[in-house]
Amino acid sequence: MEMEQDNRRILVIDDNVAIHDDFRKILERSLDTSLLQEVRAELFDDVEEQKVVEKFEVDCADQGQMGYRMIQEAMKANRPYAVAFVDMRMPPGWDGVETVEHLWQEDPDLQVVICTAFSDHAWEDVIQRLNKNDKLLILRKPFDNIEVWQLANSLTKRWAESRQAKSQLELLAQWAEERAEETVKAT
Amino acid sequence: MATTTVFPREMEMNAISTKGGESVFHKMRNVLNSVHVSAGLINQQLREFHMDDVGRIADMLEAHEDNVGWYLTQDPKGKKIPHFLGQLSQELRQKHLETLTELTTLNYYLEQMEYVLTAGHAPERAGGFKDTVHFVAVMDEAVMAHQGELDRMGIEVVRDYCVMGEGILEVARLRPIVVSLIRNAINAMREATARAHRLVLHVMPCPDRDGFVRLQVEDTGCGISSDCLTRVFSPQTPEMQSDLLPNLYASALAAKDLGGSLRVWSDGPNQGAMFTLDLPVIHMEDTQ
Numbered sequence: 001m002e003m004e005q006d007n008r009r010i011l012v013i014d015d016n017v018a019i020h021d022d023f024r025k026i027l028e029r030s031l032d033t034s035l036l037q038e039v040r041a042e043l044f045d046d047v048e049e050q051k052v053v054e055k056f057e058v059d060c061a062d063q064g065q066m067g068y069r070m071i072q073e074a075m076k077a078n079r080p081y082a083v084a085f086v087d088m089r090m091p092p093g094w095d096g097v098e099t100v101e102h103l104w105q106e107d108p109d110l111q112v113v114i115c116t117a118f119s120d121h122a123w124e125d126v127i128q129r130l131n132k133n134d135k136l137l138i139l140r141k142p143f144d145n146i147e148v149w150q151l152a153n154s155l156t157k158r159w160a161e162s163r164q165a166k167s168q169l170e171l172l173a174q175w176a177e178e179r180a181e182e183t184v185k186a187t
Numbered sequence: 188m189a190t191t192t193v194f195p196r197e198m199e200m201n202a203i204s205t206k207g208g209e210s211v212f213h214k215m216r217n218v219l220n221s222v223h224v225s226a227g228l229i230n231q232q233l234r235e236f237h238m239d240d241v242g243r244i245a246d247m248l249e250a251h252e253d254n255v256g257w258y259l260t261q262d263p264k265g266k267k268i269p270h271f272l273g274q275l276s277q278e279l280r281q282k283h284l285e286t287l288t289e290l291t292t293l294n295y296y297l298e299q300m301e302y303v304l305t306a307g308h309a310p311e312r313a314g315g316f317k318d319t320v321h322f323v324a325v326m327d328e329a330v331m332a333h334q335g336e337l338d339r340m341g342i343e344v345v346r347d348y349c350v351m352g353e354g355i356l357e358v359a360r361l362r363p364i365v366v367s368l369i370r371n372a373i374n375a376m377r378e379a380t381a382r383a384h385r386l387v388l389h390v391m392p393c394p395d396r397d398g399f400v401r402l403q404v405e406d407t408g409c410g411i412s413s414d415c416l417t418r419v420f421s422p423q424t425p426e427m428q429s430d431l432l433p434n435l436y437a438s439a440l441a442a443k444d445l446g447g448s449l450r451v452w453s454d455g456p457n458q459g460a461m462f463t464l465d466l467p468v469i470h471m472e473d474t475q
Contacts, residue, residue: 016217017377021336022224028339029228036237036278039271043264044243089213117216142220145227 007082008156009074012060013067013099014087014115020060023085026145027056027152056152064090064099071106080107082159083152085139088116097126100136109163110135111155117141211303218299225293232286240275244268288334295332295366302363320356322400322466323348323390329365330388333373337386342376348390354400354468356445361466364438364449368404368462371435375408379457384408393465399447400468405461411453419451442466 012023040047059081061067067084074080084103088096096114103110112135114126123138130136139151251258251265258265330337330344337344369386376384384407393399411419420439435449442449447466453459 016214017374018221019217021339022221024339025224025228025335036271036274039267039274040237040240043247043267043271044240117213117220141216142223145224145231 007080007159008054008056008152009079009081009083010056010058010152010156011067011070011074011081011084012058013062013064013084013090014060015062015090015093016087017060017062019087019115020062023060023148024058026148027058029055056156062090064094064096064102067099068102068106071103071110075107081110082156083111083113085113085115085148088114097129100130104130104135109159109166111137111159113137113139113151113155115139115141115143215300215303218296222293222296222300225289225296229286229289229293232282232289236279236282236286237275244272285335288331291328291331292333292335295329298362298366318355318358320354320358320361322350322354322402322468325358325361325365326388326390326402329362329369330386332366333369336373340373340377340384342373342384342386345385345387347387350390350392350400354466356466360441360445364441364464365402365404367434367438368464371462372404372406372408372460375406375410375460378409379407382407396465398467399465402464402466403461404464405459407459410456410458411451411460412456416451416453420449 010023010027012020014020059070061070064086067086071081071084084100086096086099086103090096090099094102096116100112100114103112114136116138117140127136137151137155139147247265247268248255248258251262259268260266326348327346334344372386376386386407387403387405389401389403389405391401391403393401420436435451439449442464445466447464450463450465452461452463
């Protein structure tokens, strides 16, 4: 269970590689955790020692198909991604919606953020088509650094919570099944 | 930071299609995104400059003016100061470099936008502005704009500069060529994953052409097969990069316009590639 709590693996799918670097800049950056911070807290009265903020592990794909393969491999290796940021338009391959449909076939627990620079999408259609709107968020480009960081942070937490809830449900179901069998045997 | 839309929606509708079929508008929005992230990062980095620390130390020293020697050697807090100052200076230098790198990257994004808004769109540019160009500086600026990305990808950069040449050229046309060659090299190395990569930059006098300087960008990326070598600069070659830089075809044309040439060599797939840009110089000083 511990491994699941700590899953900070993020997958970015965008046809523009410059955007990969944008995500890396934001998510792979550890927040001011210099060694100096400790000495600073000892020297100055009004400085508190800062907590270490864990950074994320970011992988990138430039087409939906490639992202799909990476999700497959991650599932096989039992190292699932917690969150995927998927661009809406990625010519010439799958668009964002099609990509997300494929990703969820492989990994239904994946939290997804759809990124878009366009306002011409009928979001009702997108959400209806994906029909799982509690695991889907929308991020408009150009995005702010803190927006992306917060999304990644809260969605990785949400991923862990939903996995935990799911495994508890499974335990419960198993227990119920065993009890049912016992009852059958007893009668 | 506020999100701003630079263009009216009509422009999105009438967006001019590029060869790749992707609209300039779409690319522009993507670059705008990078501008945002870059500016946001600089903002964050500047906040992490512990400038107040210097003042605080000064205050502490001033408070012990009468016995500074004792304070710095005996006082439990004071004796930490010399070591702390050393570390602080190191940290400030590091952060300064990071911020400078990011600023160069930001500048590069803005240049990309400018490229589209001027050279990329204007039908004919009446004789551009010529200026003295330091070739090594142009090369270094182009690399610095990508230093963060190179670091993140763990690519080693080797500089082999054996001449500090100057030339009189349209710098506004030269810079995008060099940047585009560096981008091209990074993209090629991104495609060939699972091995260590190296970007080698050469600036030297042209061995076979008097009065020319040679700029070379060499990568260890995915390489080019021999039958594709002749087609690298063809207008039909689809644009590999999704940013706003000139593609290799446009770069070769621009090199020719500047009185020089752009050529490519690769030993084959997965063997890396080397682009050679020869340019005329007015004055060259050998620094060796």
